[in-house]
Amino acid sequence: MFFFSAFFAVIASSGSLANLPIIAFEDGYTHLFGDHNLVIHRDGKSVHLSLDERTGSGFVSHDLYLHGYFSASIKLPSDYTAGVVVAFYLSNGDMFQKNHDEIDFEFLGNIRGKDWRVQTNVYGNGSTNTGREERCGLWFDPAEDFHQYSILWTDSKIIFLVDDVPIREVKRTESMGGDFPSKPMTLYATIWDASDWATNGGKYRVNYKYAPFVAEFSDLVLHGCAVDPIEHVTKCDSSAQDFEAVPSGITPVQRTKMGNFRLKHMTYSYCYDTVRYKVPPPECVIKPQEAERLRKFDPVTFGNGRRHRGKRHHRSRGSQEETTSSF
16 A cells, blocks of 8 residues: 555654654543543643552543554653553454454563563464563663653564664564454553562562552654544545654664663563473574573573473563663
8 A cells, every 4th residue: 555655664864753743632542441540631641540449540542543653651650569560552452352463562560679671562363372572671760750662563563662762673574474463453551450460470469558550641642544443444645744754663773772772671582481482483583692691591481491390480471570770
């Protein structure tokens, strides 16, 4: 289709979000759940989501999108946050219950004194049995200030970015088949109680003594191609000029930063998990430096797969966090 090739043909020289329009909450989103735990602030461009003993909360985009650039500036809850998950993600699970697609940013809370962790994941065509999780730390405290988290989704790649630094790139390969997200999706943001798995496999649960847990969202960017929910026909105008600001890939400078980030801060990748996969899934590209660092970090998960008696591996989650430093 002409529009999609034009939409992603121009690469922004810096990959910056400076030229992308920030929208008011009500122009792009609506309340999903949580009653009064969702609060829109006076400027109409920021929203707070909170979790307490009654409920979590969330919001959802008005439109479906097929590809685009989706971003939000997020400040996470502070202090004791074990069991808490803040999610910023694309999904069509409400439309395709058995073969849904999903692209996830999940922020996993922790006990006091331990850092938040970021987990990314990709599902296509209901491929939930093949977990494609990666987990990492950050070079800053995401509860101290706002930071930008972005998803670039095209027909050939998915890129996760933090403050314009790519932290993960998923390229569509023939071997993935339908496992690459390819159907229109809606954008969601939620906060919820994931005590059963989020922190050390469920060892540390949400402690509501520290509630409410508040996640703040601002600088909302919905820069994609909207799709009619009935006809699944795009509403895009192929001559629209404002889409030229959307980056279509990773610049050389960004690629260097991504490599440095992954070597310093990545703590789990499904591609190197020898306990889950005796042979890595076919789309995996094994990089010797990443493999060696993860093997030293967790020789059981990323080494020979041998485990001491009495220890248990949680199938759908990765290795535990480490202390992070700037990159």
